Amino acid sequence: MTSRPTLASLAEQLGLSRQTVSNAINAPERVKPETLRRVNDTIAATGYRPNAAARQLRTRRSRNLGFRLMPVEDGINGAILDRFLHSLTENLQEHGYRVTLFAARDDEAEIRSYDELLETSDLDGFVLAGTHHGDARSDWLLARSVPFVTFGRPWNVSGDDKDCAHSWVDVDGRAGTAEATNYLLGRGHRRIGFLGWPAGSGVGDDRRAGWASALDEALTPADLDALSVGVPDGTRQGAEGARLLLERGATAVVCASDSLALGASEQFRAATPGNPAAVIGFDDTPVAAAMGLSSVAQPVEQAAKEIVDIMRHVLDGAPDEQVPVTHRLLKPRLVLRDGGGPLASPLSS
Amino acid sequence: MTSRPTLASLAEQLGLSRQTVSNAINAPERVKPETLRRVNDTIAATGYRPNAAARQLRTRRSRNLGFRLMPVEDGINGAILDRFLHSLTENLQEHGYRVTLFAARDDEAEIRSYDELLETSDLDGFVLAGTHHGDARSDWLLARSVPFVTFGRPWNVSGDDKDCAHSWVDVDGRAGTAEATNYLLGRGHRRIGFLGWPAGSGVGDDRRAGWASALDEALTPADLDALSVGVPDGTRQGAEGARLLLERGATAVVCASDSLALGASEQFRAATPGNPAAVIGFDDTPVAAAMGLSSVAQPVEQAAKEIVDIMRHVLDGAPDEQVPVTHRLLKPRLVLRDGGGPLASPLSS
Numbered sequence: 001m002t003s004r005p006t007l008a009s010l011a012e013q014l015g016l017s018r019q020t021v022s023n024a025i026n027a028p029e030r031v032k033p034e035t036l037r038r039v040n041d042t043i044a045a046t047g048y049r050p051n052a053a054a055r056q057l058r059t060r061r062s063r064n065l066g067f068r069l070m071p072v073e074d075g076i077n078g079a080i081l082d083r084f085l086h087s088l089t090e091n092l093q094e095h096g097y098r099v100t101l102f103a104a105r106d107d108e109a110e111i112r113s114y115d116e117l118l119e120t121s122d123l124d125g126f127v128l129a130g131t132h133h134g135d136a137r138s139d140w141l142l143a144r145s146v147p148f149v150t151f152g153r154p155w156n157v158s159g160d161d162k163d164c165a166h167s168w169v170d171v172d173g174r175a176g177t178a179e180a181t182n183y184l185l186g187r188g189h190r191r192i193g194f195l196g197w198p199a200g201s202g203v204g205d206d207r208r209a210g211w212a213s214a215l216d217e218a219l220t221p222a223d224l225d226a227l228s229v230g231v232p233d234g235t236r237q238g239a240e241g242a243r244l245l246l247e248r249g250a251t252a253v254v255c256a257s258d259s260l261a262l263g264a265s266e267q268f269r270a271a272t273p274g275n276p277a278a279v280i281g282f283d284d285t286p287v288a289a290a291m292g293l294s295s296v297a298q299p300v301e302q303a304a305k306e307i308v309d310i311m312r313h314v315l316d317g318a319p320d321e322q323v324p325v326t327h328r329l330l331k332p333r334l335v336l337r338d339g340g341g342p343l344a345s346p347l348s349s
Numbered sequence: 350m351t352s353r354p355t356l357a358s359l360a361e362q363l364g365l366s367r368q369t370v371s372n373a374i375n376a377p378e379r380v381k382p383e384t385l386r387r388v389n390d391t392i393a394a395t396g397y398r399p400n401a402a403a404r405q406l407r408t409r410r411s412r413n414l415g416f417r418l419m420p421v422e423d424g425i426n427g428a429i430l431d432r433f434l435h436s437l438t439e440n441l442q443e444h445g446y447r448v449t450l451f452a453a454r455d456d457e458a459e460i461r462s463y464d465e466l467l468e469t470s471d472l473d474g475f476v477l478a479g480t481h482h483g484d485a486r487s488d489w490l491l492a493r494s495v496p497f498v499t500f501g502r503p504w505n506v507s508g509d510d511k512d513c514a515h516s517w518v519d520v521d522g523r524a525g526t527a528e529a530t531n532y533l534l535g536r537g538h539r540r541i542g543f544l545g546w547p548a549g550s551g552v553g554d555d556r557r558a559g560w561a562s563a564l565d566e567a568l569t570p571a572d573l574d575a576l577s578v579g580v581p582d583g584t585r586q587g588a589e590g591a592r593l594l595l596e597r598g599a600t601a602v603v604c605a606s607d608s609l610a611l612g613a614s615e616q617f618r619a620a621t622p623g624n625p626a627a628v629i630g631f632d633d634t635p636v637a638a639a640m641g642l643s644s645v646a647q648p649v650e651q652a653a654k655e656i657v658d659i660m661r662h663v664l665d666g667a668p669d670e671q672v673p674v675t676h677r678l679l680k681p682r683l684v685l686r687d688g689g690g691p692l693a694s695p696l697s698s
């Protein structure tokens with residue numbers, strides 16, 4: 001530790017002034033290319049790293065991004081954001097960035113945390129999850145020119161999400177539920193229900209729209225109305241919603257989450273024992289795998305990687321470089337299992 | 350943002366020099382108590398916060414603790430550390446601390462990350478999980494006087510863990526498997542197997558010891574030997590281990606993880622259909638709840654809280670205060686379910 005190179009020892013070794021070495025690190029445009037190359041070679045060879053706090057004052061870069069950790073709910077659906085965080089951390093690490101975690105109960109508290117973190121931790125930017133209608137967080141960050149990317153679309157009530165002023169990466173939930181519904185149609189089902197959340201959530205309405213679009217020709221609008229049930233997320237609520245759908249003649253159901261699907265699967269298994277694969281969940285959680293439930297898988301690892309790529313472009317570019325706003329909608333994948341209960345083998349999809 | 354108070358505006362408002370206000374913040378012992386009170390009152394009223402990087406240079410405190418995020422494996426057992434991280438983040442947040450996440454493949458990479466983070470992020474300390482025999486991480490941190498607390502005992506091969514030179518909080522796994530085994534004895538089982546990991550892991554051997562101690566009088570040493578199986582963690586491996594135990598006449602099994610229990614439960618259900626509650630897992634994951642499996646629950650929220658309390662004591666104390674090393678062993682809780690499959694109701698324990 002004591003033999004670690006310093007700015008002074010580096011300057012001495014190179015026969016340069018400390019100011020020149022400092023410039024090479026913090027304002028390379030002021031240094032001749034030949035000198036810059038010599039300094040960089042020596043930095044690489046000696047493993048010199050500038051003191052963080054001192055460097056931060058000069059470069060205003062902490063190489064740290066903030067991310068809000070959501071509270072644990074039933075441990076089933078939250079798993080997708082935990083997986084995203086693992087992947088985000090690993091991808092950022094590869095490029096010398098870290099994640100600073102904070103907790104917040106709601107958007108307002110999250111914004112207060114942004115304010116405080118920007119002041120006390122000098123974060124370079126944020127990654128946001130859980131975007132929703134009327135999301136105040138992105139406006140707050142845009143107004144202050146804080147770099148950020150959201151995992152999730154802005155879900156503007158009106159207007160095209162493509163017009164959105166900030167970068168986002170999202171998964172095409174509508175395509176996922178449409179694929180799931182088409183699969184069930186192919187298995188001979190007609191009265192396929194949708195078990196989602198109460199109307200008004202961007203993510204939930206999008207997943208419902210995919211189901212509805214696939215059934216456009218098979219069912220009347222009145223049937224579509226009857227076969228769409230919205231309940232708060234949870235296993236118990238899923239069981240209740242499934243009972244309602246079974247009463248209305250549903251023979252299969254596409255669900256907005258694995259929590260709902262877990263509750264629904266018990267009801268459908270009991271009501272239609274010969275028909276085990278009639279419930280499809282969303283997020284392909286460990287619980288879905290353990291229960292042998294089919295589910296729509298989000299490519300969260302790819303989403304994390306794309307978010308990191310966008311962030312690097314913004315943060316590692318020249319200060320006056322105008323980085324284009326990027327919108328990426330990723331395709332989910334239907335993971336089929338035979339629904340026969342625990343440890344059912346995956347089928348080819 | 351533009352109207353945010355600064356050191357200068359604060360000094361002007363108070364009719365004090367900037368140096369006096371700065372001293373009140375960074376070296377309060379140099380300021381008269383009456384002046385200190387006035388400055389602190391004004392700071393509280395105006396919401397003044399010193400610039401982070403500048404303050405860091407003076408106080409050498411970032412109010413940030415490092416934590417290594419483990420890679421996702423099957424998504425079942427890892428859930429316990431994700432829950433711990435959520436709770437750690439929320440507890441730290443209450444006291445103005447944040448978590449900086451990093452990824453590392455092994456201990457060596459984790460130590461390289463410590464080294465780099467201490468240099469580039471000025472972390473105040475670390476929280477470690479996954480302690481094990483010959484853990485080089487704690488020695489590295491102790492040698493450099495870096496504050497840290499481990500979630501997990503040091504698992505010294507020889508010597509008493511109480512002699513350990515650093516603070517730790519852990520859960521008494523041995524007590525958990527002993528309670529699970531005693532419960533099965535109370536239900537009339539005698540040939541109760543243990544399905545764990547290969548010998549040599551501190552955590553795994555401890556859980557096995559709890560099972561063995563509870564069966565000390567019921568079984569011969571030869572029977573204990575035959576009824577203890579060690580396999581790598583995983584559902585498939587759990588199913589294989591369970592087949593071996595069933596061949597050896599086991600009627601029930603205590604498992605070192607819910608991944609193993611999930612695999613075992615299918616085998617035991619098939620072999621002894623009238624006896625559904627004969628498999629007990631460890632960690633009470635969402636998968637165990639979904640499958641109606643009994644499991645030993647770790648009080649991870651309490652563990653996180655105690656770790657934060659110890660860290661605060663170390664970090665918020667006076668620089669020359671000698672904080673005693675703390676060791677806390679928490680009691681787990683047996684969560685009983687009827688084993689009847691998905692959504693089995695919890696029984697009273």
